[in-house]
Amino acid sequence: MKKTSDKHYGYAGNILRVNLTDNKVWIEPTEKYANKWIGGRAINTWILLNELNPNVKWSDPENLLTFGVGVLVGTLAPGACRVSVDSKNVFNNGIGSANVGGFFGAELKFAGFDNIIIGGKAKSPVYLWICNKNVEIRDAAFLWGKTTWETEKEIRQNLKDEKIRVAAIGPAGENLVKSACIIADRGCAAGGSGCGAVMGSKNLKAIAVRGNRSIEIAQPDKFIVAVDKEMRKINKWQLIKEIREKGYYGAMGGRLNSPSWEQGYRPVRNGQDEHWGKDKIAKIAEQEIKKYRKATVSCFSCPISCKPWMDVKEGPYKVQGEGWWNNSANSYCTKIDNTNIEAAIYAHLLTNQLGLDGDNAAQVISWSFECYEKGLITKKETDGLELVWGNYQAMIEMLKKLAYRKGFGNFLADGALKAAEKLGNNSEKFVIHVKGQDSLDGIRINKGWGFGIILSPVAGRHLRGSLNGFWLRSDRPINSYENVPEDLYYNQKKKAVQDILGLCSYVYGQTVDDWVTLFSSATGRLLSKDELLHIGLQTHNLEKAFNTIHAGFDRNDDYPCERYYNEPVKSGPYEGEHLDHEIWDRMLDTIYRLHGWDIGTSWQTRKGLEKIGLSDIADKLEKKNRLK
Amino acid sequence: MKVFKLWLDPKKCKGCLRCELACSFHKSGHKFFNPELSSTTVLRSNENKKIIMKIDDTCDFCENEDAPLCVKYCVFGARGVMK
Numbered sequence: 001m002k003k004t005s006d007k008h009y010g011y012a013g014n015i016l017r018v019n020l021t022d023n024k025v026w027i028e029p030t031e032k033y034a035n036k037w038i039g040g041r042a043i044n045t046w047i048l049l050n051e052l053n054p055n056v057k058w059s060d061p062e063n064l065l066t067f068g069v070g071v072l073v074g075t076l077a078p079g080a081c082r083v084s085v086d087s088k089n090v091f092n093n094g095i096g097s098a099n100v101g102g103f104f105g106a107e108l109k110f111a112g113f114d115n116i117i118i119g120g121k122a123k124s125p126v127y128l129w130i131c132n133k134n135v136e137i138r139d140a141a142f143l144w145g146k147t148t149w150e151t152e153k154e155i156r157q158n159l160k161d162e163k164i165r166v167a168a169i170g171p172a173g174e175n176l177v178k179s180a181c182i183i184a185d186r187g188c189a190a191g192g193s194g195c196g197a198v199m200g201s202k203n204l205k206a207i208a209v210r211g212n213r214s215i216e217i218a219q220p221d222k223f224i225v226a227v228d229k230e231m232r233k234i235n236k237w238q239l240i241k242e243i244r245e246k247g248y249y250g251a252m253g254g255r256l257n258s259p260s261w262e263q264g265y266r267p268v269r270n271g272q273d274e275h276w277g278k279d280k281i282a283k284i285a286e287q288e289i290k291k292y293r294k295a296t297v298s299c300f301s302c303p304i305s306c307k308p309w310m311d312v313k314e315g316p317y318k319v320q321g322e323g324w325w326n327n328s329a330n331s332y333c334t335k336i337d338n339t340n341i342e343a344a345i346y347a348h349l350l351t352n353q354l355g356l357d358g359d360n361a362a363q364v365i366s367w368s369f370e371c372y373e374k375g376l377i378t379k380k381e382t383d384g385l386e387l388v389w390g391n392y393q394a395m396i397e398m399l400k401k402l403a404y405r406k407g408f409g410n411f412l413a414d415g416a417l418k419a420a421e422k423l424g425n426n427s428e429k430f431v432i433h434v435k436g437q438d439s440l441d442g443i444r445i446n447k448g449w450g451f452g453i454i455l456s457p458v459a460g461r462h463l464r465g466s467l468n469g470f471w472l473r474s475d476r477p478i479n480s481y482e483n484v485p486e487d488l489y490y491n492q493k494k495k496a497v498q499d500i501l502g503l504c505s506y507v508y509g510q511t512v513d514d515w516v517t518l519f520s521s522a523t524g525r526l527l528s529k530d531e532l533l534h535i536g537l538q539t540h541n542l543e544k545a546f547n548t549i550h551a552g553f554d555r556n557d558d559y560p561c562e563r564y565y566n567e568p569v570k571s572g573p574y575e576g577e578h579l580d581h582e583i584w585d586r587m588l589d590t591i592y593r594l595h596g597w598d599i600g601t602s603w604q605t606r607k608g609l610e611k612i613g614l615s616d617i618a619d620k621l622e623k624k625n626r627l628k
Numbered sequence: 629m630k631v632f633k634l635w636l637d638p639k640k641c642k643g644c645l646r647c648e649l650a651c652s653f654h655k656s657g658h659k660f661f662n663p664e665l666s667s668t669t670v671l672r673s674n675e676n677k678k679i680i681m682k683i684d685d686t687c688d689f690c691e692n693e694d695a696p697l698c699v700k701y702c703v704f705g706a707r708g709v710m711k
Contacts, residue, residue: 075661076649076701103645110662152674162671186674212664220658235703244642244704295677298644303703305642309677320676 001035002526009218010071010523011039012109016135018128020202021061021120025135030114038519040068041084041097041499042539043115048086048095049542049617054550054624058088058096058194059176059201061121067108067167067207070502073300074109074215076227077518078234079507081105081300084499085190087198089459090178091415091437094551095543096193097458100167101299101504102185104209107165111211122203127155127168130209140205144174147353148183149321155208168206169196170355172403176200177413179360179402179438183352187307187322188299191357192461193437218524226517233509234303240508247296247308248506249289253326256285260326262573263478264445265469266334269389270366271432271563274442275572276334283339284329292345297322299504306506310345317346324348330440331362336369337389347396354403359461360415363438365398367416368408370430376423383407434460435547435557444564445574448476448484451587454560455488457543463505464540465491479574481583485591496536538612541595541604545617548603548626555602558588598628633710634687634696638679641706643672647698654690654697668698668707681706 011034017026033043044066056062065087072080083105089096108116112133125140142158143151152166165185172180173196180196181189190196199205217223234240242251253260260266261281264274282288292312298305311320324345332344351358371377372387379386383401385394385408401409412419416438420428432439437459443450448467456464467487468478476482494512498505501515512529520526527535547553560579568578592599596608605628609618621627647670648663655665663669667687671680690696699707 076646076653110664149675212662214652214656214660214662214665216660220653224653224658231703296642297672297677298642300644301646301649302642302644303646305644305704322674322677 001531003035004524004526005218007216007218007524009216010075012069012074012112012114012213012215014113014133015043015115015117016113016130018116018118018135018137019120020118020122020126020137020204023122023137025137027133037539038500038535039071039114040502041086041496042535042542044068044084044086045095045539045542045546047117048088049546049620052088052550056088058090058093058198061202062119063088063198063201065118065195065198065202065204067116069105069108069114071500072518072522073105073502075217075522076224076301077503077522078227078230079299079302079304079504080502081302082499082502082504083108083184083190085182085195087193087195088550089437090194090197092435092459092551094435094459094547094553095457096195096198097543098181098190098192098195099463099499100182100184100188100190101302102165102188103300104165104167104184104188105502106300107209107211109211109215110213111209112213116207118202118204121201125203125205127206127208128204129159130207130211132211132213143205145171147171148355149186149353151206152186155206159208161210164208164210166206166208168355169199169204170353170403172355173197173200174205175403175405175413177356177402177405178415179357179364180355181357183355187352189352189357191359193458194360196355196357217522219521223518223521226514226521230509230514230518231303234507237508240304244296244305246286246290247293247324248306249324249326249329250286250293250308254286254289254329256282256287259478264442264569264574264577265326265449266330267432267440267442268334269337270335270370270430271442272370272567273570274445274577275569275574280339284333284341284344288341289324292341293324294320302504302507304507310349312342312345315342317342319346319349321349321352323352327359327440331358332395335362335366336392336395338392338395339390340392343392343396347392347399350396350399354399356399356403359440360438361399361402363432363440364412364416364419365395365402367419367430367432367438368398368412371423371427374430376425376427381408381411429562432561432563434560435551435553443560444569444579445577446478447481448474448487450560450564450579451484452488452491455558455591457540457547463495465495467491479577481587485587485594489591489594492540493533493536496539497532500535500539534612538614541609541612541614541617544597545604545621548621549624553602555588555600558602559584601628603628634683634699635708635710636681636683637706638681640704641670641679641681642704643670643679644704645670646701646703647707650697650701654693
């Protein structure tokens with residue numbers, strides 16, 4: 001990468017290192033990593049791969065919890081607000097990764113930091129207070145046990161500054177529940193991989209940050225022209241007016257006539273089906289949601305404002321706060337077969353307060369509902385709760401029990417696969433997981449979506465390049481396998497670049513060419529489109545290598561659960577749809593070939609890694625006898 | 629020197645802070661971003677969504693710009709130039 005100046009244009013310039021065992025903080029220059037890995041997710045992953053011993057478990061003090069703010073965050077680049085949170089995955093000790101928006105990341109850059117790398121374990125609960133380059137590890141006894149909402153409020157009151165941004169864990173993270181997430185700004189979740197439990201294992205309750213430093217731009221005139229070009233595209237988007245008014249769910253996925261209800265994005269009754277009746281959809285679609293939506297709100301530097309502000313004004317589910325997503329309709333409605341929208345909104349905002357990732361938490365709970373249906377568990381095991389489909393009171397009770405590890409919640413707190421091991425009786429048959437992690441998504445119908453989820457190095461989730469989602473549509477029919485591996489291979493690279501730059505997937509119209517201009521003019525580092533995508537490809541390969549070394553994954557871990565082959569979709573326009581084992585095998589062969597990985601094991605090869613400039617990673621894998 | 633008078637509408641504001649970024653870009657002579665240097669501030673409560681918008685007396689009405697940058701970069705119609 002060619003640099004036009006020695007200045008850290010576009011960057012804050014520093015990486016904060018913290019060791020909670022020794023109560024020490026120190027700083028290293030971002031430059032040490034930026035030339036090769038640019039920023040955000042890629043720097044995090046590189047550090048994890050190089051500094052973590054494979055014997056370290058997710059809950060060991062030696063594990064590292066890393067926060068990487070995207071390079072364009074802190075500027076007018078539209079939707080640049082995202083932070084990548086990476087660590088060991090609590091479900092399988094492979095790579096864990098979550099991504100969060102809001103305001104926390106920008107504030108961290110204004111305080112002077114691009115990344116935070118946290119190791120060790122505090123003797124008692126602490127929080128990190130970052131005020132520009134002054135960093136303190138402070139006593140958090142007064143915060144322990146509090147919800148994420150209370151934590152933000154108390155820290156702001158304590159430090160007397162309403163502009164402080166807080167990323168915190170709730171009771172779920174404190175209790176090392178595997179579906180625990182980290183909540184930033186009360187409503188934004190770094191969800192999946194259990195990164196909230198990692199934070200809890202370090203006795204770290206929160207990170208509070210405030211900064212007043214500047215982000216200098218290398219070529220401001222060129223940069224602002226690129227910003228204006230992006231803005232023109234966004235403002236011309238035919239849906240933009242509606243999204244700003246109704247949010248993403250109200251304008252797109254949650255519309256009564258949205259294709260999302262029929263195209264398999266929404267698993268029904270723990271994935272028994274991928275289609276829900278029209279009468280039920282009508283009770284949770286936009287026409288109902290709008291009754292509780294007070295407005296929409298934005299993340300930092302976002303011109304979309306996709307987030308609805310929800311307000312249930314009275315009754316047992318009285319609550320107000322930010323957020324209701326497509327995923328919320330899956331987690332608290334279709335999966336549990338619940339049509340009580342007030343209870344569902346309450347459940348969503350409750351998970352934010354408790355620090356639970358809704359996707360993971362709802363999955364382990366819906367598994368328990370299915371076990372109840374099949375008679376594998378009874379009221380005796382569930383502390384008297386009747387886990388029958390549609391019982392929203394039981395769903396809410398279970399969320400609380402899960403976060404506090406109380407009674408039957410403790411039984412579920414290590415994820416559905418672990419619970420099934422304890423329960424026996426073939427109950428693992430109903431566990432919907434990817435590489436051990438409870439999995440949100442339906443994948444029988446939408447093949448490009450599903451293939452991306454199963455191939456994701458972070459054990460499921462659709463944010464590692466899954467196809468056909470968001471506003472990105474191809475001409476391919478939704479249930480077609482055609483060109484899926486080829487398109488996913490490209491998208492895996494592109495998504496890595498997006499995370500490195502800190503851009504949000506919901507912002508319309510982004511192309512890699514646009515990113516090249518924004519990145520180069522902001523940082524003064526000259527990269528071509530191919531070079532940028534190449535770093536995306538390398539980043540994906542770092543995650544793959546991490547999984548091979550730390551979790552021992554191979555080809556066998558790239559298949560979906562048996563249910564998706566054997567139990568076809570039961571209703572709707574795609575009735576009868578299921579996955580085909582032989583085609584899946586062929587798709588695996590194709591994508592491994594594209595990556596230069598070994599077809600038999602899925603492991604990386606020396607030839608493939610050398611071709612993409614990662615011979616040092618090949619050496620690492622060879623030492624572990626996991627290179628082909 | 630052009631002098632603009634601005635109106636603010638907190639009901640339309642979404643709290644994205646692009647106005648603060650744009651203002652700091654102007655005040656730094658198009659060199660950097662730093663909301664702390666902005667003459668306009670937006671505070672959104674995370675508890676009830678209430679938004680407070682302000683412009684302080686350090687605002688130079690975007691001297692030398694074609695239009696006030698905080699207005700140009702607000703896409704939600706939450707601020708504008710008084711006619």
